[in-house]
Amino acid sequence: MAQRIDVKDLNIYYGDFKAVADVQMEIEPRSVTAFIGPSGCGKSTYLRTLNRMHEVIPGARVEGTVEMDGVDLYADSIDPVAVRRQVGMVFQRPNPFPTMSIAENVLAGVRLNNRRISKGDAQDLVEQSLRGANLWNEVKDRLARPGSGLSGGQQQRLCIARAIAVKPQVLLMDEPCSALDPISTLAIEDLISELKSDYTIVIVTHNMQQAARVSDRTAFFNLAGTGQPGRLVEIDDTATIFSSPRERATEDYISGRFG
Template sequence: MSKRIEVKDLNVYYSKFLAVEGVTMTIEPRSVTAFIGPSGCGKSTFIRTLNRMHEVIPNARVEGKVLMDGNNLYDPGVDPVLVRRQVGMVFQRPNPFPTMSIRENVIAGAKLNNQRMSKKEGDELVERSLRGANLWEEVKDRLDRPGAGLSGGQQQRLCIARAIAVSPEVILMDEPCSALDPISTLAIEDLIEELKKDYTIVIVTHNMQQASRVSDRTAFFNIAGTGKPGKLIEYDNTDTIFSNPSVQATEDYVSGKFG
């Protein structure tokens, strides 16, 4: 299921403002790639270009290419809705649909994609997705209760279940643990380790320990100053980034000297 992503000379604009400049990188399938860097350096902006989610902001545009197994997601005629079905997104704060039950939250994406299914098929999808998010045993006896009634960590795993229910090939996570307690954070990190067996995963995190724990490769972004574009400074195996980076700014950041 998972896909290789190749980004080539990507610039991201909001109107005339260049927010991210000149990113080139390859994200391997069945791996976890972490984006790190100080606030405002373009990590979240860049991750949203990987499923065209940034386009919900007026006047946002990109130059360059994002290739998924060789196909440019930005070619004319490519439907961004289909891109977002292939490339799921989990946001910083858990966002289950508040008026929907746990079950309805899981199958919401499939219904939005006009996927018709019998009750049996729906039940199987719900169980498979919740098991994939390591949440089934905790909620199987209360599927008709509101998803918003779960704890924060459970809500985030419910959002992950909702994302994988539409059978994506890539899962993007924009600071998925920043609003969670340490125990819930550990549960999400364990889940990421399981999910990478089937998916390509990209995660934005401000937590250096988390990046070193969960990722195979790490990309360090930085910014020269207010009003300047964010840039990819260094991209390598996570062990190398944290133990022997080739750029001084990377070493300063991961060692806590700034950011």
């Protein structure tokens, strides 16, 4: 299920402003890749290009290629909606649909994609997805209740269940723990470690300890100054990035000397 992503010569624009410049990156399947760097350096912008969500912003565009197992996701023949089915997204703040039950939230993406599904298959998919998000045992007796009634950490795991219900190949997570308490954060981190056996996972985080705990590879982004585009400074195995990075800027950021 998991797929490899190759990014080549990627430049990202908002109108005439170049937000991110010249990214070259390989994202390995069945692994967790963390993006770190100071605010405004383009981490989340770059993350959104991996499932073509960047282009929904008026005037936004990209140059370069994003290939998933050799297929350019930005080729003219590729449907952006199909890309977003294969590359799921979990956002910074939990966003269950407030008028839907827990079960309806899980099935929302499937139904949005006009997939016909029998009642029995729907029940099986709800259970399978909630188990995959380590949420089933906590909610199995209240599936008809609103998803918005869950705690923050449970809501985020519900959003992960909704994302994996459509059977994507890649999961993107944009600071998925920033709005959560430490116990809920630990639950999400444990879940990420479990999910990587089936998915390619990319996570943006400002938490250095979190990047060190959950990721196999870490990419450090930076920018030279206000108005300058963000750039990928280096990417390597997480242990290497945190112990002996190649670039002084990476070491300064990780050690807290700037950022």
